[in-house]
Amino acid sequence: MNKEEMIKDLGKEVFPIGNENIEYAQYFVGDSYLNVLSMEGVIIGNVTFAPGCRNNWHIHHGGGQILLVTGGTGWFQEWGKQPRKLKTGDVVHIPAEVKHWHGAASDSWFAHLAIEVPGDNKSNEWLEKVSDEEYNNLNK
Amino acid sequence: MNKEEMIKDLGKEVFPIGNENIEYAQYFVGDSYLNVLSMEGVIIGNVTFAPGCRNNWHIHHGGGQILLVTGGTGWFQEWGKQPRKLKTGDVVHIPAEVKHWHGAASDSWFAHLAIEVPGDNKSNEWLEKVSDEEYNNLNK
Numbered sequence: 321m322n323k324e325e326m327i328k329d330l331g332k333e334v335f336p337i338g339n340e341n342i343e344y345a346q347y348f349v350g351d352s353y354l355n356v357l358s359m360e361g362v363i364i365g366n367v368t369f370a371p372g373c374r375n376n377w378h379i380h381h382g383g384g385q386i387l388l389v390t391g392g393t394g395w396f397q398e399w400g401k402q403p404r405k406l407k408t409g410d411v412v413h414i415p416a417e418v419k420h421w422h423g424a425a426s427d428s429w430f431a432h433l434a435i436e437v438p439g440d441n442k443s444n445e446w447l448e449k450v451s452d453e454e455y456n457n458l459n460k
Numbered sequence: 461m462n463k464e465e466m467i468k469d470l471g472k473e474v475f476p477i478g479n480e481n482i483e484y485a486q487y488f489v490g491d492s493y494l495n496v497l498s499m500e501g502v503i504i505g506n507v508t509f510a511p512g513c514r515n516n517w518h519i520h521h522g523g524g525q526i527l528l529v530t531g532g533t534g535w536f537q538e539w540g541k542q543p544r545k546l547k548t549g550d551v552v553h554i555p556a557e558v559k560h561w562h563g564a565a566s567d568s569w570f571a572h573l574a575i576e577v578p579g580d581n582k583s584n585e586w587l588e589k590v591s592d593e594e595y596n597n598l599n600k
Contacts, residue, residue, distance in 0.1 A: 332471045335549045361577035437501035
């Protein structure tokens, strides 16, 4: 990890970056980092994506997720909809049962809080990768 | 508001500061700003305190609150416990039914996200001010 480049893109490291996101690496393209900030009351993670990193298409069952962007530039896309470019301060409400992905821009680190909306029997369904073709088209 | 001083203390404005916190001003000493980032799924507010500003002692009934510090220096204190100095990146779990207050240091702007832990029949009970004597002792 090039921390100097990261801080330049993020503005500052608001929440500690944590460790390499090994547990979910199989569902990501590229390098990401995860720091779980809260496991009680509301589950909150700080997710940091290296440039070019994005997660696979996925669905939150039983309860959605809220993203709060704390630094850098990234993307969010729901299946069948136009991608949305994200910057520091942006808020994304991801409804339950909606297929989507999120991640960094190709030329910027990207950090967001992921806040789990409580629900019964929550689970994540991980699907196909965001292809290089789809992703590269975004960043043109 | 002196925005230049604010940004200097906060490092950067991560989430937009929003408007003067008029609705809750009666429960605060000093000037604060509130920007509600989410009203659905999980209620999330961005609260910014001018130097010296703090909220009154209060209790969250029916569900707690999580604070995520995004900039500056501040304080959190539970009734009968030592005050905790807060800086960017800190996380505070405030349990339901526990009397507490939070706010800025006397010489720094302070910003945190306030994340409401969902619960049934939630309410806030606002109590006495943090006196100048108590507060000035902290900042010595």
